[in-house]
Amino acid sequence: MVLERGENPGSKNVFGGILYSTVLNRLIPNFWEKAPIERHVKGIQIFLISDKNAVSIGVESEEHNKPPYNNSFIITRNKFDKWYANQAEEAGAFIIPNTVVDDLIWENGKVVGVKARGGDGELYADAVIVAEGVNSLLTGKAGLRRDYEPRQVALGMKEVIELPKEVIEERFHLNGREGVEYKYIAGDATKGIWGGGNIYTNLESLSVVTWVGLKPLMEQNIKATELLEHFKNHPFVRNYIKGGKTIEYQAHLAPDGGYDSTPKYFTNGLLVVGDAARFLNASVHYEGTNFAMASGEAAAKTIMEAKKKNDFTANTLSYYQKLLSGSFVMKDLKRYRKMNRFAEANPEFFGPYFDVITQMAVDFFTVNELPKRTAEFQMLKRFRSGLKQFYSSELGAKYNHNWFTRTFARICPLMRFMWQSLKGALAFI
């Protein structure tokens, strides 16, 4: 039995754009032959941008054009989720749409059912799986988590922009069902706020996304809605979307807090999956869909075990934790657990550093009559003075509040930068 608060599964769901499909392919082999897929992802282009300079690196492979397509598919949620829900129905699930669950029903310290809103909508079950998403009201009511802090979520805004198929294929160098992701890492894509921008190629539209950490957004004097407009009008973005017509606007929170923000995700008669359990890899990989599906699969296996024993207490359901700990879900969450704190403590990574790095790249390729050795020396000097200027600025002082690091950064800006970069790489990549 599945309770869905929207008019159909998918109507309330928002994500960036890529379904990571290893788990799905295990459940429905070769699903891409049947499922409503927009495009498979043949490559990714990563951009670092300042207000006037850009550096980009592309990674793509012919291998990604063959099954299983690097397990990455661009989909739109309403279409895909509806199809996927149909598969569940065919396998025997019963889906009740238009139904909000307001609370859990407890008996002797065990969850035995749910209360739906309105009338006498009580539903009893051996076990309840909470898949309520990032605004996990039920998990909160059950006392399984603390209140979330702004630091632990990111706000994503997205426009779906319609463009003719041929224009998309020409503009992004695609054939047939090939697709790409353009990933802009912070910098001027987000006005220096921890976050990023993305463009995903759907079949006949683009998904254009800006997302930022909620805490740094709150600390800046910027309106969230201005950020997406800033990104869309950026010199390194606007040409990709020009001539397009916006057909939908979406916004959603992402649970960015990582391992340390995960709630207690099982108790007597209850399992928590997906965003509700904060299962998201908030690193350069930014994977969430596969974490959601892997946790759903682990929850299903756990309940089948419990059914065999006819025991749905936390003791038996702890098998869920065991399955997750053995899988990439917990391993990756632990691997990147420092990311959230690192981003908060080192905001210079997402603005000032990008300015000097992109400037250095531009200087390297600047054409003039200086001998290259002199030009390279000047490039490094400019890089150093750019860093020094930042460390000596008001912003630099704010970001390096400890007097020792502040003094050190002003005297040895290159050393400070390299040390920071090393720390960043370890946390982020």
Next chain:
Amino acid sequence: MKIDDKLALNLFHVDSEAHIKVDKEKCRKCPHKVCTRVCPVENYTLEGDELVFAWEGCLECGTCNIACDQGAITWDYPRGGHGICFRF
């Protein structure tokens, strides 16, 4: 592109009652009114010093609930089948 023009493209089944309750007494004392900046649909606006809340364009993201540190917001989902209906 203005936010109202963006929201006009979306499909909403607007409920007659607000699903988010805002305690404006608390808003009056709030020194930062951060909700007016972080809400991605600008549902929170200022008219003079007074906070005005409209729920019709809400995308049910939950940002205001986490950003508000004054305890002024009681956040819930709309009734089943109501509110935003994403088509893509």
